[in-house]
Amino acid sequence: MSENTKIAKEIIEAAGGKGNIESVAHCATRLRIVVADKEKIDQDAVEEIDKVKGAFYNSGQFQVILGTGTVNRIYDEVLKFDLEGKNKSEVKQEAAKKGNLFQRAIRSFGDVFVPIIPVLVATGLFMGLRGLVVQEEILGLFGMSPDDISENFLLFTEILTDTAFIFLPALVAWSTFRVFGGTPIVGLILGLMLVSPALPNAWDVAGGGVEPIMFAGFIPVVGYQASVLPAFIAGILGAKLEKWIRNKVPEALDLIVTPFMTLLIMITLALFLIGPIFHALEGVILDVTLTVLAWPFGLSGILIGGLNQIIVITGVHHIFNLLEIQLLDKLGANPYNAIITASVAAQGGATLAVGLKTKSKKLKALALPSSFSAFLGITEPAIFGVNLRFVKPFIMGLIGGAAGGFVASISGLEGTGMAITVIPGTLLYLNEQIFMYILVNLIAIATAFVLTWLFGYSDKQEEKIIED
The missing domain is CATH 1.20.1310 (5 helical Cullin repeat like)
Structure with missing residues (x-):
């Protein structure tokens, strides 16, 4: 028996045995095990196993930290013991059924935003690089000054740094539809509608140069560039609405009626009800955050x-x-x-x-x-x-x-x-x-x-x- 096979066997036994393991998957560093009864887990025994760097139960999964590279090899050995291997997304769906309401809500929030983070990371790096190359001291090393930077170059950097935030509601709505069982492309279009060029730009309105469109004399309608909560809430409700409509519509009409009704109802709600309410809530959250940071x-x-x-x-x-x-x-x-x-x-x-x-x-x-x-x-x-x-x-x-x-x-x-x-x-x-x-x-x-x-x-x- 190889060392990795021995480690896999010890992990299975410490997790309560094969009968206690419903499925297993892995991410970059951790073996993720969904168990039937977490009380049967011997965590101390797991932590004493060679190559194990730690273990904990969280988000409905028993997670064993093995590190990059190692986890892939141990996972392959675990599957040889006739256990069901699933991808990380499937395991998350199983784990989502476990835990209290608050835990499930936070888990869903994380599932929505984690796939979006890489593009926001890239955007932040672009911002940092732009800040570096336009520094007067850096330009001086090449005999240049800020006045020597071409407008076309600055426009190019704006494309790199602004795009993700301009279309952030589209990313959020797409990911929310995906997590809550809707059709992601419908969510994407709903999110794009929230930042349509036909709407007053949120940044221009915030700057005071543009007025929001007032419906019924008291409902302000604007674009939601860089806004999160309106797209998130609209995505949850939209995904559930789409599934409800699909169940009511004859199959022959599903392709036409379901996306049409979903988008029509949700953009109406998003612009006139969800958007104004949750955009205001975002403002309150931001003000509280800025107040704390300014202590x-x-x-x-x-x-x-x-x-x-x-x-x-x-x-x-x-x-x-x-x-x-x-x-x-x-x-x-x-x-x-x-x-x-x-x-x-x-x-x-x-x-x-x-x-x-x-x-x-x-x-x-x-x-x-x-x-x-x-x-x-x-x-x-x-x-x-x-x-x-x-x-x-x-x-x-x-x-x-x-x-x-x-x-x-x-x-x-x-x-x-x-x-x-x-x-x-x-x-x-x-x-x-x-x-x-x-x-x-x-x-x-x-x-x-x-x-x-x-x-x-x-x-x-x-x-x-x-x-x-």
Whole structure:
């Protein structure tokens, strides 16, 4: 029996045996197992298996962290034990049936926005690169000044940086229809209708140069460029309406009647009811966010930087994608990203301290790669594999995140995009902020590292946990 086959067998047994496993899938780093009874899982036994970097139950799935490359090989071995393999989307659908109403709602929110994040990441990188190439100091290296940049070049950069936000409602409506069982192309068209050139542009209205169209004397109708909630709510209702209409319409008329009625009803509701209400709600959420971020003495950085990774553990952190999108649209920058990167870096710093201090070869082999993963912006291996296991390193990581967040807040650090942090996140701070960004990360890492080294971990603590 090969080593990977042995590991696969041990994981199956620790997950309650073949009879307890309904299906299995994997993502880039984790084996995702849907089980019939989570009480039969022996999590401690899983975490003692070679190559396992951590394990936890969340979102209706038992997730075993194995790391990139390794997870693919272990998954192949697991399937050899006559277990049902499914893709990640199918497993999510099974898992979606589990959990309470709030958990299912947050999971659906994440499923809608996760596929959109890559284009927003790319847009943020384009913003950072544009900020870099138009800096007077950078241009001076080539004997140029900002006046030498052609208007055509600036127009090209606007295409790169503005397109995703202009058509964001289309992306949101498309993804929402997909998640809630509608026809994605119908959702896409509904979203495009919300940003139709025939409507007053939302940015022009916000700037005061254009007036919204007033229906019935009191309903303001505008385009919803860069807006999220109206498209999200319209997408949910539209997907359910489409399924209801399809069930009522004869099959011979389905192709004509279903999309026609869905789009007619939903664009009417979206423009005259859903849009005005939820666009106003977005404004309230944004105002509250800006108020918190503007707290004096770096209080917002301490709060957000210190608590962010606790939110990550709960699995509801995807809901903050809405805030980051709104910040980028309103400010053209993202101060929230600058704070949370400190919380991510700090967890990596705490894990690095454990890895360097321990004499356990197994723990060292787990902690050091996990810390590097955190420095790339992925904290789950560090949190679930090391820091939460010993508790104190996690707490020291929270303190380090608060320290880095404090500096980010008082220095006014702001990213040009979202969804990437620490080392990859440097690309969001090329517009004269790079040195402050590096300093914030170093403060977070150093604080968490030193506190963990001095007070957060000892090998005696590991022995006690093993004995317990």
